[in-house]
Amino acid sequence: MMKLRRSRPALLILTLIGTSAIAGEAPEGPDLGQAAGARMIADWDTDIMPDGAGLPEGRGTARDGAALYRTHCISCHGEGGLGDSGDQLAGARMSLTGEWPEKTIGTFWPWATTLFDFIRRAKPPQSPGSLSNDEVYALTAYLLSLNGIVGADEEMNAEMLPRVKMPNRDGFIDAWAREKAATRR
Amino acid sequence: MSDQPVARLADAAGAVAGNGILDRRLLLRQGLVFGAMAWLPPGAAAGQAGSPRVPGSSRPPWMREPGREFSPYGVPARFEQETARFPAPNRVQRNNGASWTPLHLLEGTITPNGLHFERHHNGVPDIDPGGHELLIHGLVNRALAFSVPDLLRYPLESRTCFIECGGNSNAGWNRIPSRSQAGFFHGLVSNSEWTGVPLGVLLHEAGVKPGAKWVVAEGADAFAMHVSIPLAKLQDDALLALYQNGERLRPENGYPMRLVLPGWEGVVNVKWMRRLELTDQPVMARNETARYTDLMPDGTARMFSFVMEVKSLITSPSSGMVLKGGPGLYQVTGLAWSGRGRIRRVEISADNGRTWADAELQEPVLPKAFARFRIPWRWSGAPAVLKSRATDETGNVQPERRELIAQRGRHGFYHYNGIVNWSVDENGVLGHVYDEVAAQQTGTPDIDADWD
Numbered sequence: 001m002m003k004l005r006r007s008r009p010a011l012l013i014l015t016l017i018g019t020s021a022i023a024g025e026a027p028e029g030p031d032l033g034q035a036a037g038a039r040m041i042a043d044w045d046t047d048i049m050p051d052g053a054g055l056p057e058g059r060g061t062a063r064d065g066a067a068l069y070r071t072h073c074i075s076c077h078g079e080g081g082l083g084d085s086g087d088q089l090a091g092a093r094m095s096l097t098g099e100w101p102e103k104t105i106g107t108f109w110p111w112a113t114t115l116f117d118f119i120r121r122a123k124p125p126q127s128p129g130s131l132s133n134d135e136v137y138a139l140t141a142y143l144l145s146l147n148g149i150v151g152a153d154e155e156m157n158a159e160m161l162p163r164v165k166m167p168n169r170d171g172f173i174d175a176w177a178r179e180k181a182a183t184r185r
Numbered sequence: 186m187s188d189q190p191v192a193r194l195a196d197a198a199g200a201v202a203g204n205g206i207l208d209r210r211l212l213l214r215q216g217l218v219f220g221a222m223a224w225l226p227p228g229a230a231a232g233q234a235g236s237p238r239v240p241g242s243s244r245p246p247w248m249r250e251p252g253r254e255f256s257p258y259g260v261p262a263r264f265e266q267e268t269a270r271f272p273a274p275n276r277v278q279r280n281n282g283a284s285w286t287p288l289h290l291l292e293g294t295i296t297p298n299g300l301h302f303e304r305h306h307n308g309v310p311d312i313d314p315g316g317h318e319l320l321i322h323g324l325v326n327r328a329l330a331f332s333v334p335d336l337l338r339y340p341l342e343s344r345t346c347f348i349e350c351g352g353n354s355n356a357g358w359n360r361i362p363s364r365s366q367a368g369f370f371h372g373l374v375s376n377s378e379w380t381g382v383p384l385g386v387l388l389h390e391a392g393v394k395p396g397a398k399w400v401v402a403e404g405a406d407a408f409a410m411h412v413s414i415p416l417a418k419l420q421d422d423a424l425l426a427l428y429q430n431g432e433r434l435r436p437e438n439g440y441p442m443r444l445v446l447p448g449w450e451g452v453v454n455v456k457w458m459r460r461l462e463l464t465d466q467p468v469m470a471r472n473e474t475a476r477y478t479d480l481m482p483d484g485t486a487r488m489f490s491f492v493m494e495v496k497s498l499i500t501s502p503s504s505g506m507v508l509k510g511g512p513g514l515y516q517v518t519g520l521a522w523s524g525r526g527r528i529r530r531v532e533i534s535a536d537n538g539r540t541w542a543d544a545e546l547q548e549p550v551l552p553k554a555f556a557r558f559r560i561p562w563r564w565s566g567a568p569a570v571l572k573s574r575a576t577d578e579t580g581n582v583q584p585e586r587r588e589l590i591a592q593r594g595r596h597g598f599y600h601y602n603g604i605v606n607w608s609v610d611e612n613g614v615l616g617h618v619y620d621e622v623a624a625q626q627t628g629t630p631d632i633d634a635d636w637d
Contacts, residue, residue, distance in 0.1 A: 029339060029386040033321070033329030040330065041322045044460055047401055047411070050469045076277055085277035096484035101596050103480065111469045118471040121409040125278055125307050128407050172478065176415060176489035 052162030058133030065142025106147030280308030326392030413467030448524030482594035497521035508613030512566035523577035
């Protein structure tokens with residue numbers, strides 16, 4: 001009996017070593033990647049996180065954004081963001097539980113930071129990446145203002161934009177988190 | 186409505202479900218007999234085999250002159266021009282939209298590369314592989330950049346799997362049944378053998394830091410399309426694909442490299458891959474918040490609903506086709522797939538779901554890949570409704586449309602996997618119907634959102 005008891009911790013340790021060896025045993029590769037420098041990463045990474053991480057310097061108001069909207073956006077998204085060949089961005093009359101739900105920035109988008117990120121990376125479609133940071137802040141402010149979320153003179157910048165609370169911030173269910181929880185059970 | 190005839194088979198006994206559904210094994214036995222008959226020369230069948238002839242006079246034109254020379258890259262027969270994708274671009278921004286795979290004109294399980302469905306947000310980039318790199322950074326020990334020639338030197342693996350757009354079949358949410366042919370309704374799904382570098386190898390080389398849970402993946406198109414993907418999926422069965430069905434990727438499918446995440450919705454299978462950033466949280470991109478989220482009846486929306494659930498449809502006979510041979514024996518065939526694993530069974534009904542019988546599944550049945558099913562059916566000449574219902578290896582069963590709508594409402598836009606009904610009228614013309622009589626045939630389509 002004594003022998004058996006003494007051997008148990010030893011077995012446990014062996015098991016742990018075995019497990020960690022397997023966990024560390026990731027697939028071997030030829031390791032051909034080149035070290036990527038900070039400069040390359042800064043140039044390539046334009047992600048804006050929901051807490052505002054990644055937002056650049058710059059500023060703009062809805063008043064500045066209105067003219068930019070007429071130049072770059074109105075041909076597809078329509079007067080006042082009511083939509084045309086492009087998405088409806090504002091002016092929803094029907095709620096998300098209505099007969100014809102209108103998924104606009106004001107009724108649906110959960111994060112204001114997404115607007116900045118998306119406009120800067122993808123708009124306008126004919127020349128993506130051509131807008132300055134000030135212009136992107138101004139367009140973001142304009143679209144938020146069209147949806148009654150910020151005022152016409154409220155400046156959007158790296159500090160203020162993450163503080164904007166979108167009306168539908170809590171409207172999303174994380175299906176992946178639910179799925180993982182169900183698998184664990 | 187097109188007028189595609191459906192091959193008629195011999196009549197036979199052996200019913201296993203209502204309204205003429207026959208034992209699936211019958212098809213194989215009958216097939217031997219009728220296959221042999223079909224290959225007899227026409228002259229022999231007409232009793233002219235022994236009649237005197239000028240040599241060569243019975244030859245068709247293509248046997249009386251030499252054929253054309255070699256070609257560096259083959260194209261389909263000129264008589265098969267109709268087997269083509271169906272593009273549906275945005276009416277102003279013509280490079281934004283989707284194009285459908287003609288599933289109803291294809292057989293087997295592999296989608297030819299030129300017919301793989303497309304979904305672009307701002308066109309197909311013309312990427313020179315010499316000027317393209319993949320950057321891995323964020324919560325890693327070493328940020329790394331890989332050239333295309335470097336990646337081609339890695340040990341490669343192949344996975345045969347489907348890729349399905351999250352918005353595939355979304356006309357099913359409409360009140361009015363779509364009149365489109367099967368592929369132009371359900372064909373934002375295709376199935377290929379993808380070959381590339383397992384993502385886990387590259388992530389291991391970069392060294393994943395503790396706390397990394399998500400990976401933001403970005404493409405090199407004019408949309409700089411980016412989405413957040415759980416790190417666990419990339420370490421599980423994800424590929425950085427370089428080849429599709431044996432050849433390098435087509436530009437419209439991500440050349441020179443794309444992500445392939447077996448079983449997960451198309452948008453996370455990022456094309457034209459250029460950047461993977463390991464993070465502790467999702468980026469909340471436009472295409473994982475404003476789009477590719479499923480609005481529910483209570484006004485909340487499901488996000489990160491990655492898995493494409495079990496689904497099937499009969500590809501032949503299907504909407505727009507005609508049973509030209511009149512009453513008699515026909516082959517019913519189609520496709521089934523599930524993002525959760527292998528297809529275990531596909532049941533067919535010819536009496537609007539009252540009785541069902543198992544179809545034959547073409548081997549091998551691969552996980553997260555198209556499964557081809559076939560079953561013989563004797564059409565009596567009376568109106569009928571054909572249905573297919575798939576079950577995957579996890580036990581999930583494809584729901585009836587009404588069950589799906591009861592659960593998800595009518596404005597989910599994405600992840601539609603309801604059972605598809607094809608109606609057959611007394612003239613053998615195939616159409617698309619819902620179970621609810623009130624919903625049939627009239628009115629305007631009413632999809633909530635466009636492909637922007």
